[in-house]
Amino acid sequence: MSRTESSVFVALQANADTRELVEAILADNPHAVLHEDPAMVRISAVGSLSVHAESVSERIGRDYDLQEMHINLISLSGHVDETDETFTLSWAN
Amino acid sequence: MPVNAIKPYNFPAEDTEANFHGARLVYVGWNRHLMFATPYAWPLPPNMPFGALTQGPMAGAFAQHPDWEKIDWSVVAWTKNGEPFTPDYEASLAENGIVHKDSLRFTTPGLDGIGGLGQ
Amino acid sequence: MDLQVAKKKLGLKERYALMTRGLGWETTYQKMDDVFPMDTFEGIKIHDWEAWEDPFRLTMDSYWKYQAEKERKLYAIVDAFAQNNGHLTVSDARYINTVKLFINALAPLEYQSHRGFAHIGRQFRGVGPRVACLMQSLDELRHAQTQVHAISNYNRYYNGMAEFRHHFDYMPYLQVPRSFFEDATAAGPFEFITAIGFSFEYVLTNLVFVPFISGAAYNGDMGAMTFGFSAQSDEARHMTLGLEVIKFMLEQDPGNVPIVQKWLNKWTWRGVRVLTLVAMMQDYMLPKRVMSWAEAWEIYFEENCGALFRDLERYGITMPPCVEQVRKERDHLSHMAWSQFYQGRGTNDFHTWLPSAEEMDWLSAKYPETFDQYYRPRFEYWAKLEAEGKPFESAGMPMQCQLCQIPMFFTEPGEPLVLAQRHRHHDGEQYHFCSEYCAEIFDDEPEKYIQAKIPVHQIYQGKQFPEGTDPTAEGFDPAAAVGAFLRLDPASTGNFVGSQDEANFNMWRGLTRSND
């Protein structure tokens, strides 16, 4: 069995607050895949996925603090690397 | 490999026979009759005749299965803790060498549950 | 006055380190080993606590801000759900029995986790991990309380939840989740966080989350859905903490690898054993089914955890061997469990019922190799007995596994018609197990597991009679005495069909629709 590339995901509540966030993530991660479930949005990606505060701020017209994501975050998979500008999920292998 | 604790760690076993006020725990399961999801557990007097076990508690639990009254006890095959075991139905549990927490299973040749499907 | 030099803006990582690690110090008036007496006896060697990578960098000010915002939203919805009788919008009153499982079996685990993380949040020598554990302890208290508050509304209308605290402490089937969690809280700090922080919160969390929370959403229970999503957002932090702890231990000393592997093996097995309840709930108790246990297992264990264990391979960690048996049991687990709870329905605080013809067809489709051959005949025969007014019901107390304490209904892997059994002798006593893996966990620490309060044995020891009961009195009825001790409300037991819950739900729902 070939070494399948591991995928990461982030799951967010599907509500008004996360609409721009999801848009920003999809825009910044062309390889990402969107799954829509009851009241939940799941974005998965092979290798890594990163959220850039900058591109969310542009979409919501104010400074976005990445830690606001905690309010509507449901679940995730992968190593978290958090800085002021970027929140990245990845697998080391 | 004993437990690795911060200091000496030894406590009495919770289920020694002495804790059962003179009774002895015996488990009995009817093979290939999975409608009864698990073997049953009973606290029994050690001097109870083996036959009384089959006609008493076991009948109470298993008799609702249509195979029960067709059982020919002379051909029933028993195991004790997984090893073959031939009980003397007149002798007591103790005399049959049944000790605390022994696990008995019995097979009823020719009777394989509902539609012979082991249920 | 010197010129105000524009302050270099501290990065999140550096700022967080100042706000946490900078707070601690090497004690001198008391020896460090006396201040932190518990974080070495397990054999895990940590050479440099500073090498700890903070999994998430939430200082208390942000914590209060964001969690308060979550809580306002959550309680607004819980209130709205209660005020307009949201429980009547659920798909089918049988769903409410999953809510009973949730409050009886899961909410108390959240409280135990709160106390467990406060314990290790005080015992680890490193400040970074301690702050993360204390924050998780606070989160777990949140989960316990939001579950109690969200389900309090159901408790006012339906049976089986009012005594959830006493039941969690003494009811036989609830000693399965309770003994699982106490096995972890009784273990050392590093094993606890491997068991709960990693195996339960990371590896198995989605196997618990999907059936309960998306199952609730799918069955019209907005209250539970709200709670679930809001609580699960804290889980994301817990998962990253669990993963970071495993990596930290594995990187600190090669000697840690075999210890961590042993714990991963133990806790994957004991965790999956506890999830038997969740498998049963997913396949039998949700009127509208999100997915089968088998499907959830493929996505959330095989797929997700495949990636996780591939990631840990570089440390020498391998997939727990028990996964082979879990795969073999995958298509049998929920059916065996439901059969046990159906026939034992007189002794439990939630209702069970026989699957309808349509539901059995769903099960046949989801479990093509096993359902029709091994389980449909049983259910169809029981349906016949119910139709004849002679419903099948267990008339004896089950034999239970010494380790996982689950009634021994598991069959031998690969031999679906043979009930599994394993034996061990220790110090002149006999012990029985449902599987080789439960027996191996016992072998590793027999001194621990010989203490277990096996529910049926406790009853037979006469320890579950109300205070002052005289078992030798004339006409003493032990079953009634145990029922009284357990405070088991008869109306909460038995078949859903014909229950108070069924009648009330239909009557109340009728009220909201008719004008008589």
Added chain:
Amino acid sequence: MQMDLRTVAITPKRQTFAHVARRIGGDKPASRYQEGTFDLQSTGNFHYKPLWDPEFDHFDPARTAIHMNDWYAFRDPRQFYYGAYVIARAKQQDVAENAFDFVETRGLAAALPDDIRALTLNLLLPLRHVAWGSSMNNATIAAYGYGAGITQPCTFASMDQLGIAQFITRAGLLLADPAALDVAKSAWLSDDCWQPLRRVVEDMFVTADWFELFVAQNVVLDGLLYPLIYRTIIDDDLTMRGGAAVAMLTQFQSEWSVETAKWADAQIKVAIAESASNAELIKGWLAKWRDRVIPALMPLAELALGARADGSIAEVAGQWAARLAKQGAKL
């Protein structure tokens, strides 16, 4: 305008959980605090003795010398359960955030007289280590205490003290820079004026009886240190000497200590009222730790108040003793 708003009224079978009803005198509507606190901790049928402390069950009343007939007599007058707690703290955090922004954007830190800034750095920054120690002590009670009635608020106190340690750190970064934090840490570890207090905090870390630790930490140390440092020195004395900006940065601590003292007093009152032996134990602990903490605070008072230190300490100690007397602890 009379509006007939009719929702379908269906009569509930019960109002709350059975264990809550038994504690509030019958089946009637219960508060979220009551449902979220009463009896959440298991009290019997434990399966395994802890490997880390085999002489006790995980939850065991014998871990403290005091006895309570009803461990849920320990109630929080603030009725804090998680939701109420974080919402209350979020409001206070918002006020603190505005104060920090105001001091920073108006350059008030730079405008502080040099002697006031130096005194603040010397006096306030090492206290973040005391707060961290206090957080650890409350985590000990939260972990090994008996009954959610007292372990829940101690969980909050543990996180509050961490929050205070972090607010002090932010004040240090605002008034100076990361290096000032290192200077404060070395003072905490080696300067003479801090060693008595560090020894007291470290002795608390190894105090075995969690209720003695509750008395030592939440009643004696907090009961004396917070009024002295935040009220007498920062709010009153420093403000008079041009240090109002400092008081803005420590408003959270001032308010917190008053609110928390009410809770701590209520626990002492109930424990003392329970039995003569409890009263004797608790009075013993109060006196023992008072006689350790007051001398440990003296050098800090002298650092800030010079000759007025004795008078201020006596006043604080007097108010503290009066507060305790009201709880039945006449020392």
